[in-house]
Structures are given as structure tokens and as C-alpha cells.
Amino acid sequence: MADIKAIATRDSYGETLAQLGAEHTDLVVFDADLAGSTKTSIFQKAFPDRHFDCGIAEANMMAAAAGAASMGLVPFVSSFAMFAAGRAFEQVRNSIGYPHLNVKIGASHAGISVGEDGASHQCCEDFALMRAIPGMVVMCPSDDIEAKAMVRAAYEYKGPVYMRLGRSPVPVFHNINQYSFEIGKGEIIIDGSDVAIIATGLMTAEAIKAGQMLSEKGISACVINMPTIKPLDDSIVLEAAKKCGRIITCEEHSIIGGLGEAVCSLLSEKLPTPVRRIGVNDIFGCSGPASELLKMYGLCADNIVNNALEMVK
Amino acid sequence: MTLEEKKQLLITACKVRIGIIESTYSASSGHPGGSLSAADFLTYLYFKELNIDPNNPAWSDRDRFVLSKGHAAPALYAVLAHRGFFPVKDLRTLRHTGSYLQGHPNMNETPGVDMSTGSLGQGVSAASGMALAAKYMHKDCRIYALLGDGEIQEGEVWEAFMFAHHYKLDNFCIAIDNNKLQIDGNIADVMSPYPIPDKLRAFGFAVREIDGHNFEQIESALNEARATKGVPFAIIMDTIKGKGVSYMENQASWHGKGPNDKEYEQAMDELKAKLSELEAM
Numbered sequence: 001m002a003d004i005k006a007i008a009t010r011d012s013y014g015e016t017l018a019q020l021g022a023e024h025t026d027l028v029v030f031d032a033d034l035a036g037s038t039k040t041s042i043f044q045k046a047f048p049d050r051h052f053d054c055g056i057a058e059a060n061m062m063a064a065a066a067g068a069a070s071m072g073l074v075p076f077v078s079s080f081a082m083f084a085a086g087r088a089f090e091q092v093r094n095s096i097g098y099p100h101l102n103v104k105i106g107a108s109h110a111g112i113s114v115g116e117d118g119a120s121h122q123c124c125e126d127f128a129l130m131r132a133i134p135g136m137v138v139m140c141p142s143d144d145i146e147a148k149a150m151v152r153a154a155y156e157y158k159g160p161v162y163m164r165l166g167r168s169p170v171p172v173f174h175n176i177n178q179y180s181f182e183i184g185k186g187e188i189i190i191d192g193s194d195v196a197i198i199a200t201g202l203m204t205a206e207a208i209k210a211g212q213m214l215s216e217k218g219i220s221a222c223v224i225n226m227p228t229i230k231p232l233d234d235s236i237v238l239e240a241a242k243k244c245g246r247i248i249t250c251e252e253h254s255i256i257g258g259l260g261e262a263v264c265s266l267l268s269e270k271l272p273t274p275v276r277r278i279g280v281n282d283i284f285g286c287s288g289p290a291s292e293l294l295k296m297y298g299l300c301a302d303n304i305v306n307n308a309l310e311m312v313k
Numbered sequence: 314m315t316l317e318e319k320k321q322l323l324i325t326a327c328k329v330r331i332g333i334i335e336s337t338y339s340a341s342s343g344h345p346g347g348s349l350s351a352a353d354f355l356t357y358l359y360f361k362e363l364n365i366d367p368n369n370p371a372w373s374d375r376d377r378f379v380l381s382k383g384h385a386a387p388a389l390y391a392v393l394a395h396r397g398f399f400p401v402k403d404l405r406t407l408r409h410t411g412s413y414l415q416g417h418p419n420m421n422e423t424p425g426v427d428m429s430t431g432s433l434g435q436g437v438s439a440a441s442g443m444a445l446a447a448k449y450m451h452k453d454c455r456i457y458a459l460l461g462d463g464e465i466q467e468g469e470v471w472e473a474f475m476f477a478h479h480y481k482l483d484n485f486c487i488a489i490d491n492n493k494l495q496i497d498g499n500i501a502d503v504m505s506p507y508p509i510p511d512k513l514r515a516f517g518f519a520v521r522e523i524d525g526h527n528f529e530q531i532e533s534a535l536n537e538a539r540a541t542k543g544v545p546f547a548i549i550m551d552t553i554k555g556k557g558v559s560y561m562e563n564q565a566s567w568h569g570k571g572p573n574d575k576e577y578e579q580a581m582d583e584l585k586a587k588l589s590e591l592e593a594m
């Protein structure tokens with residue numbers, strides 16, 4: 001995909017917020033001294049009177065956003081995933097989740113691909129934390145086009161939403177003319193029958209690469225993009241399991257509590273099927289360039305291919 | 314405030330205290346101590362200060378109140394019931410399975426509750442967000458929050474205070490129920506938050522210290538809060554935990570348990586005697 005342009009989903013987020021801001025005066029943005037990094041600065045530039053910096057105080061920011069939502073506004077709240085889902089977990093749980101308030105959390109710098117900042121900032125637990133909150137929608141876009149559509153869908157949806165965004169540019173593989181987004185729906189990108197590869201976020205591009213590599217080896221892989229982690233698209237998973245009989249899940253998240261576990265939970269109850277979970281294997285990350293770290297932790301097409309070959313053997 | 318108005322407030326506050334005892338007795342749990350210390354302030358707030366409509370609890374231009382010390386829910390419920398948001402007899406369902414009167418306030422279940430609270434520190438943040446939103450939306454409504462003195466040990470509270478001052482939320486008024494006791498004992502011994510007024514002033518609040526059981530002083534402070542422009546307002550209330558029930562007063566042990574049969578009878582005897590005395594005035 002060398003000829004394809006790459007855009008970080010945090011940029012897609014900031015640009016879409018600015019567009020939505022022009023369309024809806026009830027949209028306000030809260031940030032915690034990271035506007036330049038989460039890209040809410042793009043919105044801030046366009047609508048300075050609607051962008052509220054809360055300082056380095058994420059707990060207050062989340063609950064304040066809940067209060068603003070209770071007044072009828074639609075707050076988009078941003079910080080790094082580590083602080084949005086991690087530090088402010090209990091505020092998200094008790095002040096946003098429990099009252100089911102209309103707050104949208106745009107959490108950037110998720111996963112290992114944060115890179116050089118290292119483990120303290122590489123949140124690989126946010127899916128697990130957010131999935132556990134009743135009524136919380138949990139999403140993660142795979143590219144620029146999906147991210148933009150997702151932010152719009154989050155605005156339209158009534159209720160709390162967690163969106164996981166990345167720091168590093170990711171290839172734009174969707175065709176804007178043939179693309180539509182719906183919360184809770186997965187997408188078959190390559191159809192196949194030997195093994196199903198279900199991926200989310202930046203791993204979807206790797207899964208597509210893996211699908212192409214497997215095809216060259218005569219293996220028919222079904223590649224599924226899963227932008228919504230919760231509610232999971234049960235039917236697309238069950239169909240894939242029925243057709244392929246083997247599943248590989250791919251996420252830039254701990255193998256505990258994320259997409260892989262959601263798929264395993266579903267299949268173990270409805271259609272027991274062998275599953276391999278590719279993700280961060282219950283370890284902390286480390287500093288380094290994102291591209292090197294992703295390979296080091298096995299978050300790459302080669303590792304998907306190797307797992308698929310072992311499974312179909 | 315006329316003598317008649319004051320008498321009515323005293324009577325209502327006494328009925329609210331009866332509601333607190335009835336409900337925590339019925340629940341065999343709950344938090345009577347910190348509910349009783351807040352009863353007078355909440356009575357004044359709901360009967361004299363707040364611009365609200367019990368027939369239309371969701372009225373969008375209403376004033377908002379957030380019980381940041383959510384464990385004082387029995388006091389809030391009793392005040393809401395007497396103000397006409399729901400039947401007083403339902404107070405006896407507090408904490409029962411299926412009741413809309415949850416152990417801590419739930420905005421989606423209880424008419425008149427403006428924010429779900431219970432986890433200390435979060436309510437005041439939510440209230441500050443409401444005040445910011447009201448400013449942005451050009452609403453004239455005011456936002457109030459009641460905090461416990463132990464609650465201000467939570468760091469989030471100070472984040473909210475910074476936020477309220479930074480955004481010049483002069484439509485925002487907090488009250489701190491300084492009843493001086495928390496679960497483990499005297500707040501000064503557990504983790505002193507003193508001096509509270511100095512800290513609030515340093516955070517940019519206009520501050521007024523009052524006797525939290527004196528309606529004239531409550532009225533005066535709330536009037537001053539409304540007239541204050543450019544900065545948020547804090548009322549530091551000197552109160553008695555368990556106020557109005559002799560054996561509960563100034564006892565940390567009455568933070569979080571309901572009265573037994575005998576204790577219930579004694580509390581009711583005391584409060585009913587007080588009520589008769591007030592009604593005869």
C-alpha cells in the first residue's frame with residue numbers, strides 16, 4: 001500500500017469536529033491541555049468560545065462534561081486514552097455511564113503506536129475498561145474515512161460513546177464513494193472461506209495485507225473490519241465462524257478484555273470455534289518508533305499470516 | 314424573612330428530618346447523620362431559593378441542584394417529597410428493591426434529581442459543567458452544589474474549584490456542610506481540610522461563613538451569592554452532624570447506619586414533640 005496516503009485518525013477527528021461545529025451549535029469540546037495532540041485544536045481555532053480547556057485535570061473534565069450534557073449540550077471530550085479511559089475511569093463510569101449522558105469521548109494516542117513516549121502513555125487497556133461500562137458504545141476507526149464517518153455517527157447517537165484514536169498515520173484504504181458507516185456493524189473487506197481475520201483500528205490495514213499474502217499462498221482469508229467493539233456485530237462474527245471455522249482477531253490492545261475476548265465470549269456461547277487472539281500479550285509496551293514497536297509486539301501482517309498458516313495446517 | 318415564613322421553614326425542616334428517620338429506619342441503612350446536618354440548608358434551598366417547578370421537573374430553564382455529598386440522599390428525597398415532586402409516603406421505599414429512591418441519587422429514576430451522584434467529588438464537577446453550559450447557552454438559571462467537609466479531601470473537588478474560577482462561573486454557588494465528622498472520626502484527625510475558607514478564597518471564590526442551621530444566615534448568604542458577579546460563591550456552613558436527634562448529634566457512628574426499633578421510636582418522639590411545639594408557635 002505504498003502508494004496509498006496515510007492519515008492519523010486523531011487528525012480525522014479534529015477536522016470532523018470542526019465541520020460538525022459549523023453544523024451544530026450544541027456541540028462543545030472539552031480538552032485537558034492536549035488540544036494540539038488530540039487535534040481538538042482544529043475545532044478550537046474555528047470555535048474558540050466552544051472549546052473549553054480544563055487543564056491537566058481529567059477527572060473534573062469528564063464529570064463537568066457530564067454536567068454540560070445534562071443541560072442539553074453534546075460535549076466531545078478529549079485526552080489521551082490512558083487518561084480518558086484510565087485516570088478518569090470512575091468519572092466516566094459514574095458520571096457519564098451510570099446516568100447514560102450524551103458525552104462523546106475522543107481518546108487519542110491509544111496503543112503501542114504512541115511510540116517513543118513509552119509504556120506510561122501506551123494505553124492497551126481502554127477497550128477492556130470501557131466495554132465493562134453498561135450502555136457504553138466503544139469504537140475504533142481503521143482509517144481516515146471511517147474515523148470521519150464515526151465521529152458524525154457519534155454525534156447523531158444519543159448516549160455515551162468512547163472512540164479510540166491513534167497518533168500514527170494509517171493507510172486510507174476505504175473508498176469514500178462506496179463507504180457508509182453504522183454503529184455496531186462490521187464490514188467484510190475480503191471474502192474468504194479458510195480463515196476469518198477480524199481486525200480493528202490500525203490492525204485492519206495489516207489484516208488486509210495479510211489476506212493478500214495468504215491469497216498468494218493459496219489460502220482464502222475472509223478479512224473483516226470491526227470498527228465497533230461494543231455492541232459487537234454478532235451476526236458477522238457467527239457467519240464468518242460458520243463459513244471459515246477458524247478465527248484470528250487482531251487489535252492494538254491487550255488480548256485481555258478487547259475485541260479478541262468479545263469474539264471469544266460470543267463464539268464460546270453460540271458457536272465454539274478455534275480462535276487466535278493477536279494483540280498485546282499481557283505485557284507493557286516500551287519506547288521506540290511506532291513502526292518498530294508494532295513489529296516487535298507482533299502487531300503486523302507477517303504475524304497474522306504465520307498464525308493463519310498454523311491454523312489451516 | 315417574616316416570622317411566619319421562618320416558622321414555616323422550621324416546620325418543613327422538622328418534617329424533612331422525620332422523613333430522613335422514617336426512610337433510613339425503613340431501609341435499615343443509609344446516612345442519617347450527614348442528612349440531618351444538611352436538612353436546614355436543603356429546606357431553605359428548595360422552598361425559598363430554587364426556581365423550579367415540581368409539576369415539570371425537566372423544565373429546561375430551571376435552577377439546578379447537585380447533591381455532591383450523594384450519601385445525604387435521604388435529606389434530598391425528603392425535601393423533594395415535601396416540595397411536591399413525589400409522594401411523601403414513598404420515602405419509606407428508600408433503598409428497597411425496585412424503589413425509585415436509590416441509596417444514592419439517580420437522575421433518571423427520581424423526579425427532581427438533577428445529577429446522579431454518590432461517588433464523592435464528582436457531583437461538584439458535574440455542577441460546574443452545568444454552570445459553564447448555562448453560560449454558553451445564555452440561560453439565566455443558577456447552579457448549586459452541596460459538598461461534605463470530608464468530601465473536599467477528594468482532589469477532584471479542587472480541580473472543579475479551579476475550573477469554576479477560571480471560567481468565572483458567577484452562576485455557581487457551592488455550600489460545604491462542615492459537620493466536622495467523617496466515617497473514621499473527626500475530619501481534623503482523619504485528614505484535615507482546614508482552613509476551608511482560606512483555601513476557597515485562594516481558589517478565587519467569594520466566601521461566606523454561616524451557621525448552617527440558621528435560616529436568616531442561609532438566606533443572607535444565598536442573597537449575597539446571587540448578587541456576586543465575576544467569581545463563584547462558596548458558603549461554608551458550620552453544622553452539627555445528626556442535628557435534631559439527640560443521640561445522633563456529633564456522633565461519627567451515625568454517619569452510615571439506620572436506627573433500630575428503639576432508636577427509631579426515640580427519634581420520632583423527639584421530632585414529633587418538636588413539630589408540635591413549632592406548630593403551636
